[in-house]
Amino acid sequence: MTVLRSIFRFLLGLVAATIVAELVLQINAATPLWQVLPVPTVMFYGPDPDSGFSHRPNVSGIWTAENRTHVRISSLGLRDRERAFKRSEAVRAIVIGDSIIEAVQVEQPDTATAVAERILSAKRPGAEVINLGLQGVTPAVQVARLQSIGLALQPDVAVLLVTLDWFLSDTIKDDSLTPGYKRNADGRYELSYAFRNGRGYKFRTSQGGAFVYWLLDHSLVARVINARRNAGWFAEWPKPAEHPPELTSGPQDECQSARMARQRALWVDGQPAEAAGILDAVIRDLSKISRDNKLPVVLVMRNIGLGCEQFTELRKALTDAIEKRLAAAGLGFIDFDGLLLEKNGSPVVDRLHGFGKNLGSGHLNIGGNQLYGEIIAAIIDEELRKRER
Numbered sequence: 001m002t003v004l005r006s007i008f009r010f011l012l013g014l015v016a017a018t019i020v021a022e023l024v025l026q027i028n029a030a031t032p033l034w035q036v037l038p039v040p041t042v043m044f045y046g047p048d049p050d051s052g053f054s055h056r057p058n059v060s061g062i063w064t065a066e067n068r069t070h071v072r073i074s075s076l077g078l079r080d081r082e083r084a085f086k087r088s089e090a091v092r093a094i095v096i097g098d099s100i101i102e103a104v105q106v107e108q109p110d111t112a113t114a115v116a117e118r119i120l121s122a123k124r125p126g127a128e129v130i131n132l133g134l135q136g137v138t139p140a141v142q143v144a145r146l147q148s149i150g151l152a153l154q155p156d157v158a159v160l161l162v163t164l165d166w167f168l169s170d171t172i173k174d175d176s177l178t179p180g181y182k183r184n185a186d187g188r189y190e191l192s193y194a195f196r197n198g199r200g201y202k203f204r205t206s207q208g209g210a211f212v213y214w215l216l217d218h219s220l221v222a223r224v225i226n227a228r229r230n231a232g233w234f235a236e237w238p239k240p241a242e243h244p245p246e247l248t249s250g251p252q253d254e255c256q257s258a259r260m261a262r263q264r265a266l267w268v269d270g271q272p273a274e275a276a277g278i279l280d281a282v283i284r285d286l287s288k289i290s291r292d293n294k295l296p297v298v299l300v301m302r303n304i305g306l307g308c309e310q311f312t313e314l315r316k317a318l319t320d321a322i323e324k325r326l327a328a329a330g331l332g333f334i335d336f337d338g339l340l341l342e343k344n345g346s347p348v349v350d351r352l353h354g355f356g357k358n359l360g361s362g363h364l365n366i367g368g369n370q371l372y373g374e375i376i377a378a379i380i381d382e383e384l385r386k387r388e389r
Contacts, residue, residue, distance in 0.1 A: 025220035040223035043216045047204040050148035052178030067105045067355040080131040090126030093380045097161030101133030105363045115373025138172045144179040181278045189281035267321045287329035298332035
């Protein structure tokens with residue numbers, strides 16, 4: 001009996017402590033205290049049959065990584081303002097990119113897409129620029145996202161902000177968590193969705209998963225526990241020293257000549273064969289989407305050796321090859337680094353990234369989003385002018 005009484009008291013104390021912690025966290029989150037005191041990060045990602053994961057509609061809370069912001073996911077499940085799913089007669093563009101476009105580190109009106117929308121709507125009243133950004137998206141996920149939510153929004157222009165290095169990453173062919181390109185029985189690379197059969201995805205789409213998401217939406221203590229689970233229960237404990245991996249090549253210069261050479265081998269020489277096959281499949285799928293839906297699709301390529309003067313000829317050969325390849329498929333190409341250099345006036349872009357003492361690293365700050373928004377608005381406006389000629 002004494003043992004049962006002790007267990008009961010322990011459980012009662014645990015419940016009381018949880019309630020007190022919940023109240024303190026709720027007060028912190030509901031008052032200006034959220035800017036300085038501990039608050040758990042909002043958990044707004046959930047399962048998506050097309051992109052593997054996406055934002056859950058109508059979820060809101062505080063984002064704490066890099067910079068504290070209030071984030072609200074729209075009823076359409078986008079990191080965007082509220083808008084009607086059915087479009088009006090005004091111009092509508094979509095932008096699909098990674099966490100740079102998602103931009104949870106700043107308030108929604110300060111995101112690059114919101115900036116682009118304001119600039120564009122000043123010239124074209126009612127114009128919309130919809131944010132389809134999602135952290136960590138590969139070109140495979142961008143294709144899947146364009147095919148699904150992208151086309152459903154009936155845009156006039158689709159802009160894909162693509163990091164060039166993804167085409168040489170193994171992640172683009174991994175379909176265990178998100179869509180990936182896999183070789184089929186005919187030897188062609190096609191989008192594959194093995195994640196739909198995974199245990200994690202099945203749980204997240206089950207009633208049990210729905211209950212967990214309900215807890216995360218309504219309990220800040222649950223968010224703390226979930227964050228700790230994701231980070232590791234004993235993440236702060238000392239770990240045995242790890243030996244650094246052996247170097248497989250010599251040191252690279254600041255412009256990463258080896259990376260530039262690999263990109264040239266892919267786009268100009270078609271090597272390695274597997275990466276070239278996947279690149280062909282991405283271009284083929286985007287071309288079909290563009291052609292079948294009479295939709296201009298513009299690939300805005302990043303990380304093509306910005307400011308590397310010693311690789312001027314190599315960079316030009318690479319951008320020329322990319323532009324020629326995409327143009328032949330009916331797709332637009334923008335050398336984003338070139339535009340950024342033109343707008344920024346310098347290849348040094350550190351001032352566009354980071355917050356506070358971490359200025360110079362991380363995601364775009366407000367100034368960085370402003371500059372990116374100006375560039376995106378100009379790209380969309382030019383593409384619309386082409387259609388009107």
